[in-house]
Amino acid sequence: MKLLLDLGNTRLKWAVLDGDTWTTRGAVAWSDDIERTLIEAWQALHGVRQIDGASVVDSVREARVEAIVMNMFGHKARWLRTPAEACGVRSAYAEPERLGVDRFLAMVAAYRDGDAPCVLVGVGTALTLDALAANGHHLGGLIAPGPQLMQQALWGATARVYPEPGRVLDAADNTADAVASGCWQAAIALIERFASRMASSLGGSPRLVLGGGDAAALQPLLALPSRLAEDSVLRGLAVWSAAH
Template identity: 60%
Template sequence: MILLLDLGNTRLKFALLDGDDFIRRGAFAWDADIAHELSALWNGWPSPRRIVGASVVDAARETAVAVAAGKAFDLEPTWVRTPAQACGVSNAYAEPQRLGVDRFLAMVDAFAAGRAPCVLASVGTALTLDALDADGRHLGGWIAPGPLLMQQSVLGATAQVRPEHPGTVRDLADNTADGLASGCWQACAALVERFVDRAAPQLGGAPRLTLGGGDADVLAPMLDRDVTLVPDAVLRGLAVWARTHAPAPDIA
């Protein structure tokens, strides 16, 4: 068994991999006492042979998770850092390590699952977009604020935009709350549509669009094309990576 860790900007997600299945899983927001909560939860879990993690957060949060793993399992996590190439996927970045490991692992999952060629959109704190061709080549991508971060940015930079309640996405809003929510969510939807159009010629003309991240299910209905929702893409890509890079005697 392998314990997989996905340290994202908003929360930590984790799963215990046994063979091809996640037999235990969970998540905590970063405002929790991570070290305490994790060690308490994991003390009741079966002990993994290895712990493999992917992180886009700071060293302090990585350390807190590692401390919890040490207390519960007496194991240190192995942290995956973005490579130039792995698991059939090649990285488009000239400096490979600057591509977020979460984006790379989502492409590993897509390639292993046979979804390439595709456009991968992840909707969370940031909106990330990546093009992956049929041969596993990452062709590049875009990064923008996610819809909620867009709204927070407007509120932080203005004096009079102060909605009294969360807005609803509408075609034509007649109040500030709905106008702000509608503008930010539809801006993200339009950006996804534009990226797919720009990437399509290099992806065979009609690439599959996959959507992941915490807000994927909200954005999906706003898009004018078929969408494949892929929850836990990072954990699934991490599972592929962990199996591919298993020590010789370790069969998970």
Template identity: 65%
Template structure:
């Protein structure tokens, strides 16, 4: 039994994996009392044999979570730092560790499920885009602010753009709240579709488009290109990686 941890920019997601299934899972935001929330969530839970973690946060928060794991289960976290190659996926970055481990694991998850040419879009605090060939070669990608961060940045950098309510996503708006929300969400959708169009040639045709991240469901209906959701991609990729690195696993 393994406990898998995904330390993202906005929240920590976790899953207890037994065999091929989740025995338990949950999430806690960094704006909450993370230590108390995890102690409460894990009280009475079955004790894992190993703990694996993937992190895009600072070392201080990693140490905080490591202390909770030690207190709850008397185990250390086995952190995955982005490799040059693992589980059939080959990293395009000349300095492999510079690629976010969340992006790498999302590719691992999709490649394990469907080894087809694809574009992966992570829609969260950041909007990340990656192109992956059928044989697992990463062709690189893009990073931009996510739709919510775009809105926060716009409102924080302007003096006269003010909103008094959350905006609706429309094709054309006649008020500022809807104009801000619509412009940022449509900008994200347009960037994804442009990246898919430009990477179709290198990927050998129309690639499968896969969306992950906390805002993926909101963005999905804005896209004209067919797409599917890939929930918990980092945790599922971490599960694939942890299986490959168990004592009885074959070498990759």
């Protein structure tokens, strides 16, 4: 069996593969008790012989997870660092290692799923946009704050805008709704503009594939057709693991 790890900015996600079958999945936020949660979740796992991981976090958090893995399974995790090319996908970055491994693996999953040409959107702490051509070539992308982070930044930088929930409206008549509407609509506008600008390079009307913790909340607000892709980093990691 394989244990696959996705260390994201907000939380750690994991999945267990027995051959080609996904047997167990889970997630824990970094703000929670990581050690206790993982030990409780993994103590019933038997027969784990390989651990593959993808990480966008600092080395300290990687080391915490590595220690738990070693203690429980007696194997080191194999951390994927973003390659220039793998599994049919070629990075557009001149320095491939500077492309987030989560973005690369989302492209690997999309390419394996037959979604290319497409625009991949990651809606989490960051809002990431990537254009993937039909031949697996990455054409580049954009990074911006995610809608939740935009709101938090505004709350933290202003004296009279307070943290409170709001609705997403075309035009708001109160501050809470205005903040929520402005931040979510800014994300939507960037996605739709990027998709429009990249359309000619992607052969016309590329698929729009959404992933990340806030993808489901954002999807109904888009004017463009789209589909949700769950656990794209883990699924891309599974493809890479099988090939290596």
